[in-house]
Amino acid sequence: MSRPIKLPLKSLQEVKKRRLISAGVGIAIILLTILIVIKLIPSEERFNADITALSAGIDKADEAVTINPNPYYNVKISVDGMTYSVKSTGTVADAINLAGVVVDDDDLINVGLSEPLTFSTNIAINRVEIVEEVRLETIDYVTEYKEDDNYVIGYSKVLVDGEEGELEKVIQHTYVDGKLAESSVISSEVTEEPVDEIVIMGTSEVNPIEEMSISELTVPDWLALDENGVPTSYSNVLTGKSCAYSASSSAKTASGRPVKVGYVAVDPSVIPYGTELYIASTDGNYVYGYAIAADTGTALLDGRILVDLFMESYDASCDWGAKQVNIYVLN
16 A cells, blocks of 8 residues: 655645746736737728628639529519419519509509518508599578668568579599598689678658658558659559549548548549559659559549549648559559
8 A cells, every 4th residue: 555755845835836837828828819819800891802802702613502682572462352472573563563463643552662572572552543523512692681761660672682602612532442531622613603682671660651641541561662762562553644532521432431541532443442552643742652442433434534532621632633643553
């Protein structure tokens, strides 16, 4: 059995010293190696130049491993409710042409026609149709009211009839795949201007005809005169000689009515009893006013006079005398 050898203390210290020296030398060699490697790494320009040279020097025999820059892609095209599958290279337009799909300028495509195809390219085409509609619309007229104290309160008359105007609109409708997507007015023109309605409104508390007339009959609200003193509504006008007469207040007319200023004598075959009249001298200076045909007489029946006007007194009848008058038949 062998025994371990014991070295003297001095020999152990020398061994440790040699080991430390060896470790230091090893570290120095490693650092030097790293520096040399870094120095040998080429710059970016040198790297690019080397790659270019390497590419240029590739032998034609190596072409079998070159990547194809224009591969074919499986592309799906959705249009007109159908889906087409094509194997194409190039751009979106190339794939659409290969599928035999015709695209109009207004159609919508989810990708640009000039975009290159990729493995994820899916094309969706929406058909767009633009339709123009010409629509005629009416323009309401405005009613203008004019107050006039020549007419009694409650009286109104249309002086100017209102007329609707016309507006022409051109409307553009946009349909996407047969469904209306948008409508917009692209032009609007008034082809006919409206005509405003003008209505006369009476403001006088007393009918002006009563104030200017000899007749004592109540003037109906609907009876009004124009600016020339002519009734605004009548069916006929008769022109001829008039005279005047008076009688006791208890007297009765031929139609059975009691005498009253406003009841006049006529030829009932020409102007039937009960006919409403408006009577004024032809020169407009004398107004008997609103009257009703209620009596007759010999001079009327034989045609010597057209109308005989009842007055409140003999003197009043003399003041009237004989005058040419216009008789406006109101009903």
